[in-house]
């Protein structure tokens with residue numbers, strides 16, 4: 069049996085018919101056609117599926133799609149403001165490009181959403197706070213240093229939120 | 230994921246009657262960070278999943294000096310690790326919560342789920358038992374309260390009966406001059422299950438140890454109290470000799486296995502080292518009336 073779920077994804081109301089045993093990640097990637105959130109381990113270890121659910125970063129692979137009825141979700145597709153003139157990237161996206169914080173790119177959507185959640189709560193994080201915030205996001209390319217630099221270099225700057 | 234039916238009961242009695250109706254084929258879903266992994270890995274095969282997050286009155290974390298800390302069964306690890314009263318008065322629990330999984334996991338995971346999963350390495354169990362917590366349940370025959378120390382019967386096994394739901398964890402208010410510590414040893418700093426966990430809750434009376442509870446994680450089928458070590462300390466003056474003797478007693482009493490995270494011998498030796506360290510830290514905290522951990526966070530908010 070499918071359940072009707074009404075949720076706001078990236079500012080847009082979506083009504084989705086969902087089987088109860090589908091993860092939010094599968095629902096986002098298939099039913100909602102937002103493939104930016106990645107499926108790495110599918111059991112909460114890698115963080116590639118991180119999205120912001122009602123203001124908090126979570127692993128969308130460990131939430132059921134049916135659980136998000138009435139919730140608000142931001143995925144990587146909703147990070148930058150596409151309605152702004154010229155549709156600029158979000159400062160975090162610019163920063164990670166500039167600092168070489170993305171190589172193969174698979175972890176990047178999850179990293180950016182974890183970083184966005186950090187900066188929403190702590191606009192000027194310390195190095196330690198930035199590392200603590202992305203402890204649940206695995207990256208096999210960068211060695212993390214460039215990711216941390218990407219986050220710290222825009223901390224507290226205008227428009228980073 | 231293997232198909233299941235999904236329910237969102239609106240009351241506790243409704244949740245209990247669903248559990249009774251499905252007679253062992255239903256699983257409760259709280260944060261889902263254990264359950265959904267177990268369903269995906271086909272370790273658990275429930276036909277029915279009962280999400281209790283819509284049941285009102287379970288999502289709270291409150292404190293008063295008489296009743297102590299009350300942790301509702303929907304309170305998340307994130308709520309616990311950011312609670313000022315937990316940071317101040319329940320330092321062992323604070324440290325365990327802070328080191329459990331990732332922020333993403335802690336935003337979903339509940340303390341009650343950590344308890345009901347009953348993993349030998351579960352992080353919140355040792356500090357809660359050291360703090361003499363009580364578990365409150367609701368089931369077909371009404372309410373029960375169970376000392377947490379008696380709650381676990383084996384890996385993944387508890388005294389919860391069919392149809393019973395954990396509703397609340399109660400943790401007494403600490404007397405003055407109490408120090409609390411939880412030390413987690415893992416192979417890396419974050420996103421790691423404990424190879425050994427040691428919790429100490431210790432109250433001083435001058436230089437004398439008025440009471441102490443030492444609880445070891447990941448070195449037996451359930452979290453275990455190092456009672457031999459406690460007996461060496463209780464009612465005696467604190468001395469370096471007594472601490473070393475107690476640490477050795479904890480090592481002798483634990484019953485670890487060898488697995489991917491460490492050999493039995495290594496775990497035993499680490500129990501000795503960490504028990505000594507946790508005792509010294511909790512004595513220092515009891516003397517100073519402070520949390521032993523550096524909890525200052527340099528958060529400049531404009």
Ligand SMILES: Cc1cc2nc3c(=O)[nH]c(=O)nc-3n(C[C@H](O)[C@H](O)[C@H](O)COP(=O)(O)OP(=O)(O)OC[C@H]3O[C@@H](n4cnc5c(N)ncnc54)[C@H](O)[C@@H]3O)c2cc1C
Nearest residue numbers: 112257259260261262263264330339342343345351352395
């Ligand atoms: C990536 C990752 C890292 C992790 N790291 C750690 C770690 O470092 N340390 C650690 O200890 N754990 C860790 N865990 C395990 C898990 O996050 C915790 O055990 C968590 O506290 C479980 O809570 P939950 O609310 O998600 O439980 P759920 O998955 O919802 O439930 C767990 C079990 O308890 C039962 N249950 C839940 N609530 C109740 C209730 N109120 N009454 C009766 N039964 C109930 C469920 O039916 C299920 O069997 C990790 C998990 C993941 C995915």
